[in-house]
Amino acid sequence: MTEASSPAKYYQVGTATVEVHPNRYAAGAAAAQAASKALIELAKAHNSIGVIFATGASQFEILNELTRLTDIPWDQIHGFHMDEYVNLPADHPASFRRYLRERLTGKVRMKEFSEIDGNSPDPEQTSQNYAAKLRLADPQVCFLGIGENGHLAFNDPPVADFTDPLDAKIVVLDALCRQQQMAEGWFPNVEQVPARAITLTIPTLLRVPKLIVSVPGIRKAMIVRRALEEAISTECPATILRTRPDTTIYLDLESASELDDVLLSR
Numbered sequence: 001m002t003e004a005s006s007p008a009k010y011y012q013v014g015t016a017t018v019e020v021h022p023n024r025y026a027a028g029a030a031a032a033q034a035a036s037k038a039l040i041e042l043a044k045a046h047n048s049i050g051v052i053f054a055t056g057a058s059q060f061e062i063l064n065e066l067t068r069l070t071d072i073p074w075d076q077i078h079g080f081h082m083d084e085y086v087n088l089p090a091d092h093p094a095s096f097r098r099y100l101r102e103r104l105t106g107k108v109r110m111k112e113f114s115e116i117d118g119n120s121p122d123p124e125q126t127s128q129n130y131a132a133k134l135r136l137a138d139p140q141v142c143f144l145g146i147g148e149n150g151h152l153a154f155n156d157p158p159v160a161d162f163t164d165p166l167d168a169k170i171v172v173l174d175a176l177c178r179q180q181q182m183a184e185g186w187f188p189n190v191e192q193v194p195a196r197a198i199t200l201t202i203p204t205l206l207r208v209p210k211l212i213v214s215v216p217g218i219r220k221a222m223i224v225r226r227a228l229e230e231a232i233s234t235e236c237p238a239t240i241l242r243t244r245p246d247t248t249i250y251l252d253l254e255s256a257s258e259l260d261d262v263l264l265s266r
């Protein structure tokens with residue numbers, strides 16, 4: 001059997017399900033299919049379904065697939081995103097608003113999409129208003145990636161707070177996080193990576209009943225190992241995903257390549 005046609009493998013890690021697919025396209029397609037199925041079901045019971053979208057390279061294949069599927073009830077979906085740089089113009093190549101306009105909201109007709117205006121004169125107020133709007137929408141589905149440092153949204157280790165009382169907040173991005181954003185190709189040099197961002201907090205993300213986590217690629221192999229095998233702690237915020245019930249982590253063979261044989265033999 002060729003790698004491309006080999007079937008996915010499924011593992012249970014804590015309460016989360018881990019799916020290992022032969023490549024990033026298969027992983028993205030599986031995640032999009034799972035999301036589509038859930039959204040169609042939710043649309044039967046809710047007029048408006050809140051959905052939080054992640055950005056970054058890990059979401060390319062999912063968004064590509066989601067925007068091609070014809071049965072997603074976009075006209076019932078109120079979309080949100082999980083973070084945005086402070087003081088980065090919306091048309092900057094690394095802006096998450098630009099990313100989502102190009103890959104999502106410019107391609108489908110959603111009921112509503114709420115952007116985080118990282119350029120507002122009062123980012124603190126913007127963050128609070130966004131949190132309030134999100135609470136009202138009571139999101140049912142959240143797409144996530146995991147940073148190379150283990151962060152969820154911009155909740156970096158070790159300051160990420162699993163019991164954060166805030167729903168959204170302004171964070172200072174540390175040197176490693178800014179270096180990784182640059183290395184992923186979004187900025188020409190680290191000096192241009194903004195020092196602050198507005199982010200949803202970890203409790204806000206974990207409150208969403210269905211979490212669809214996509215982590216393909218060899219750059220993520222070490223952090224996937226830590227997220228699935230290390231003790232649950234803010235040293236690697238993504239470890240907390242193992243405590244969530246309806247959570248599926250979509251990997252490809254590259255990002256799963258450092259996983260312990262013990263896990264993979266289950």
Ligand SMILES: O=C(O)[C@H](O)[C@@H](O)[C@H](O)[C@H](O)COP(=O)(O)O
Nearest residue numbers: 054055056057058145146147153
């Ligand atoms: O909005 C986002 O997407 C988040 O800022 C961030 O947590 C991201 O998911 C990871 O940094 C992974 O990034 P990649 O998708 O580029 O691997």
